[in-house]
Amino acid sequence: MPLGSLRPSPLVEQATQHLREQITQGEWPVGTRLPGENALAKALGVGRSTVREALRALAGAGLVQARQGSGVFVIATDIAEDWPARLRRAAITDVYEVRMMVETQAARMAARRRTEEDVATLEEALAARARAASQDDAAFVDADIALHAAVVAAAGNPVLTDLFAEFAPTLREGLIGLVEVLGLRAHDRNPGHDTHAELVAAVRDGDGDAAGAILQAELEQTLTHLHDS
CATH class of the missing domain: 1.20.120.530 (GntR ligand-binding domain-like)
Structure with a gap:
């Protein structure tokens, strides 16, 4: 599923949703290193700060984890029930x-x-x-x-x-x-x-x-x- 550029509405929410779908639908399996912020920003048509906030949201949902010096990795494909x-x-x-x-x-x-x-x-x-x-x-x-x-x-x-x-x-x-x-x-x-x-x-x-x-x-x-x- 291609990422696609986003419309100029709440961009962080849209970016989070797009990245979440990539993960939950199996495009990025557990253990996968996500593309860097620059690559994600270009693919989504947003700024790096928007990508950074989206990744924080995904980390809060327990889907990804940032590893010092290595990048951001998928650690789960199911969102924990809130x-x-x-x-x-x-x-x-x-x-x-x-x-x-x-x-x-x-x-x-x-x-x-x-x-x-x-x-x-x-x-x-x-x-x-x-x-x-x-x-x-x-x-x-x-x-x-x-x-x-x-x-x-x-x-x-x-x-x-x-x-x-x-x-x-x-x-x-x-x-x-x-x-x-x-x-x-x-x-x-x-x-x-x-x-x-x-x-x-x-x-x-x-x-x-x-x-x-x-x-x-x-x-x-x-x-x-x-x-x-």
């Missing part, structure tokens, strides 16, 4: 179990570390959840997840925040389905409001044990629904 892809195919109950561990600890940390700005954000998120009660299930679930995300953010740990953000799409899909299948909002358009209000109050008051216990009980109840659905 974390978001694994989450997408994971059982929602498995994701939820991990969510409980992450969020319960995050709630305890949030109670110790919350700032006045964090508290204001939590109170607004709680109010937004209440307002979303008059909307459809998807909007309500989005508001619910936003409140939980605010609790995690109040823990002040960017790794926890990023981890929850990775979970969020899978959680959203599972929770919307759960609410619809079980009719959880048929009789109460704002289920769990009192519990969430208690959670926000515990974080605001700096009571980490209470915050963790409240969140643990709430998430365990949802997990039971997931197992039974």
Whole structure:
């Protein structure tokens, strides 16, 4: 498959895709030394800096490896499945179990570390959840997840925040389905409001044990629904 010149749009992404296809389709088997940057740049019709960035992306995907003084070599032809892809195919109950561990600890940390700005954000998120009660299930679930995300953010740990953000799409899909299948909002358009209000109050008051216990009980109840659905 010839490389071919690229169109002037996101060139790094295009270069990465073209080179990835060469590797995954077997044009460059494992152990092959790739052409030099100048040769690749000429074949693709881009600058050396673009090729360099594309090679970094391929190295990050585990397909190539630079060897000092020798060049860049193909070390794999299959792209390792990334974390978001694994989450997408994971059982929602498995994701939820991990969510409980992450969020319960995050709630305890949030109670110790919350700032006045964090508290204001939590109170607004709680109010937004209440307002979303008059909307459809998807909007309500989005508001619910936003409140939980605010609790995690109040823990002040960017790794926890990023981890929850990775979970969020899978959680959203599972929770919307759960609410619809079980009719959880048929009789109460704002289920769990009192519990969430208690959670926000515990974080605001700096009571980490209470915050963790409240969140643990709430998430365990949802997990039971997931197992039974």
